[in-house]
Amino acid sequence: MVHYSEEEVKRHNKPNDLWVSNSGKVYNVTEFASRHPGGQDILLDVAGEDVTDAMQSSSPHRHTLGAYSILGKYCIGTLQKSSENGISESITKNGVSNGIVHNNNGTSLPAQHAADEFDFDNSCEDIVDWTKPILWQVGNLGDRYLKWVEKPVDKHIRLWYSNFCETFSDTPWWAIPMVWLPVIAVLLFLSYTNFQSLGDTTWLEMVGGGISLKLQGMPLYVAAGVLLWTFLEYTIHRWLFHIEPPSNSPVLITLHFLLHGQHHKAPFDRYRLVFPPAVGFIFLAIIYQVYKLLFPIQLTQCLLAGTLLGYIAYDLTHYYLHHGSPSKNSYFQRLKRYHVLHHFKDQTKGFGISSKLWDYPFNTVLEDKRD
Numbered sequence: 001m002v003h004y005s006e007e008e009v010k011r012h013n014k015p016n017d018l019w020v021s022n023s024g025k026v027y028n029v030t031e032f033a034s035r036h037p038g039g040q041d042i043l044l045d046v047a048g049e050d051v052t053d054a055m056q057s058s059s060p061h062r063h064t065l066g067a068y069s070i071l072g073k074y075c076i077g078t079l080q081k082s083s084e085n086g087i088s089e090s091i092t093k094n095g096v097s098n099g100i101v102h103n104n105n106g107t108s109l110p111a112q113h114a115a116d117e118f119d120f121d122n123s124c125e126d127i128v129d130w131t132k133p134i135l136w137q138v139g140n141l142g143d144r145y146l147k148w149v150e151k152p153v154d155k156h157i158r159l160w161y162s163n164f165c166e167t168f169s170d171t172p173w174w175a176i177p178m179v180w181l182p183v184i185a186v187l188l189f190l191s192y193t194n195f196q197s198l199g200d201t202t203w204l205e206m207v208g209g210g211i212s213l214k215l216q217g218m219p220l221y222v223a224a225g226v227l228l229w230t231f232l233e234y235t236i237h238r239w240l241f242h243i244e245p246p247s248n249s250p251v252l253i254t255l256h257f258l259l260h261g262q263h264h265k266a267p268f269d270r271y272r273l274v275f276p277p278a279v280g281f282i283f284l285a286i287i288y289q290v291y292k293l294l295f296p297i298q299l300t301q302c303l304l305a306g307t308l309l310g311y312i313a314y315d316l317t318h319y320y321l322h323h324g325s326p327s328k329n330s331y332f333q334r335l336k337r338y339h340v341l342h343h344f345k346d347q348t349k350g351f352g353i354s355s356k357l358w359d360y361p362f363n364t365v366l367e368d369k370r371d
Contacts, residue, residue, distance in 0.1 A: 001077050001078055002076065002077035002078075003077055003078050003079075003080045004026045004076075004077050004078070004079060004080065005079075005080055006021075006079065006080075009021050009026055009048055009049075009079065010048040010049070011048065012028070012047070012048055013047035013048035013049075014047065015030075015033065015040070015044060016030060017030055018030045018033050018043060018044070018047045018048075019047070019048060019076075020043070020046060020047065020048070020049060020050070020051045021049070021050045021051070021052075021079045022050065022051050022052050022055060022071065023052045024078055024079050025075050025077070025078055025079065026075070026076055026077045026078065026079050027071055027074040027075050027076065028074055028076045029043060029071075029074050031074075032070075032074060032154065032268075034323065034325060035154075035268045035322065035323060037267075037336075037340040037343065037344060038337070038340065039325055039326065039333065039336060040325045041325065041328060050079075055067070055068075064344050064345070065151065066150075066151050066152040066344060067344065069151065069152075069153070070152060070153065070154045073154055127140070127141065127144075128141075128148070130155065132158075133158050133159055133160050133161050133166075134157050134158065134159060134257075134262070135159040135160060135254060135257065135258060136161070136254075138253055138254055138257045138261070139250025139251065139253045139254045140250065141253065142247045142248070142250075142253075143247035145245070145247065145253050145257075145261075146244060146247075148265075149257065149261045149264055149265050150264060150347065151265075152264065152265060152266065152267050152268075152343070152344070153265060153266055154266070154268050155266060155269070156266065156269050156271065156272075157262050157265065157266045157269055157272055159258070159262070168276060168278050169276050169278075170271040170272075171271060171272075171273075171274050171275070171276045171277070172270070172271060172274075173270075173273070173274050173315075173316060173319040175274070175277060176274050176275075176277075176312055176315045176316060177312055177316070179277040179280075180277070180280075180308050180311070180312050181312070183284075183308060184305045184308050184309055187301045187302070187304050187305040187308070188218070188222075188301070188302070188305050190301045191218060191221075191298050191299075191301035191302040191305065192215070192218065194297055194298045194301065195214075195215040195218070195298050196215070198297075198298065200212065200213060200214045200215070201213050201296050201298060201299075203295060203296055203299060213296060213298060213299055218302055221299055221302035221303055221306065222302055222303075222305055222306035222309065223306060224303060224306060225302065225303040225304065225305060225306020225307040225308075225309065225310065226306045226307070226309055226310040226313075227306075227310075228303060228306070228307055228310070229306070229307045229308075229309075229310025229311055229314065230310060230352075230354065230355060230357050230358060231358060232287070232307065233310070233311075233314050233352070233353060233354060233358075234351050234352055234357075234358035234359070234362070237260075237351045237352075237353065238351040238362075238364070240259065240260075241259055241260035242260070242347065242348075242351070243256070244256075264343065264347065267322060267343055268322065268323075270319075270323065273318060273319050273322060273323075274315045274316075274318070274319055275315060280311075284304075284308070287304065287307060288300070288304055291303055291304055310354075313354055314353060314354040317332075317335070317353065317354045318339075318353050318354070320332065321335060321336045321339045321353070322339075324336075334368070335354075335355075337368055338350060338352075338356065338366060338368055339353060341366045341368060342366060345366070346366060348364075349364040349365065349366045350364065350365070350366035351364055
């Protein structure tokens with residue numbers, strides 16, 4: 001392995017050339033900086049420096065096993081420093097230095113993580129062949145699936161053997177507005193024409209005379225649809241995406257991974273972040289039928305347009321929280337930190353993504369000590 005001096009590491013301190021050292025090893029994190037869960041600015045503040053103490057510190061948070069595992073991917077060598085007699089020597093000796101355990105894959109872990117790292121590497125990752133589609137392997141993980149899926153990796157996930165299916169499951173962020181904005185326009189046009197042809201109507205007539213629905217109220221109905229989406233976002237994320245599949249059901253494990261587990265396994269995968277439109281149309285059809293049972297057709301179409309508008313905002317926000325660099329102390333920076341806590345600290349809380357709105361009444365708010 002290549003050896004680097006402290007002085008050489010310190011020279012790589014720019015956004016397009018960013019190195020750090022950790023526990024005697026050197027990492028080139030230039031390519032990863034924009035995807036760093038805490039934001040690129042945090043890495044720029046320590047560019048060219050030793051981050052050992054920072055990663056173990058509880059402020060802003062102690063880094064998890066997954067963080068050390070991801071860091072190992074970017075190891076490029078070991079760190080040397082000059083001794084008093086002028087001879088350069090490696091900081092790391094016999095695999096252990098200052099309470100740090102070093103392995104052969106570039107990862108340096110605090111000693112308290114060492115047992116977990118051994119168990120994780122050998123009992124989970126070794127039974128998954130990353131050169132083959134993952135979707136058809138996860139069902140075989142059984143009771144090891146949840147442990148495996150909660151340990152993030154920084155790589156792209158291939159799901160299908162079929163290139164056709166793989167193409168339609170890989171989804172760039174811009175596909176979301178491109179597909180769904182025309183659908184919203186059609187729904188609003190249909191709602192408008194139905195109000196014109198069918199006239200004003202009343203909803204819930206049996207309750208105090210009902211609620212009058214008028215053409216002029218369309219903007220309000222769209223806004224109500226956006227609000228409905230925020231509740232659906234929370235509900236689907238918490239009670240569908242995060243339901244734990246039984247370990248003896250390969251089918252349910254595979255379904256869980258397909259719907260959401262893949263995102264927690266590879267949170268930095270740009271093409272596994274937003275929801276594929278092909279699957280989105282299935283959810284849209286279900287929501288449409290529910291709305292149609294509850295509301296008049298004019299209101300149904302308007303509410304559905306608002307729900308889709310809220311969904312677009314959610315998916316684009318979700319993408320930005322993973323791959324954007326919000327300004328310091330901005331709303332989106334606080335939201336990014338909040339979502340990072342959900343991924344890397346506590347996956348049983350923090351289900352709101354575009355906002356924390358429904359986390360409050362359902363008591364699932366994640367505490368961010370920096371707020």
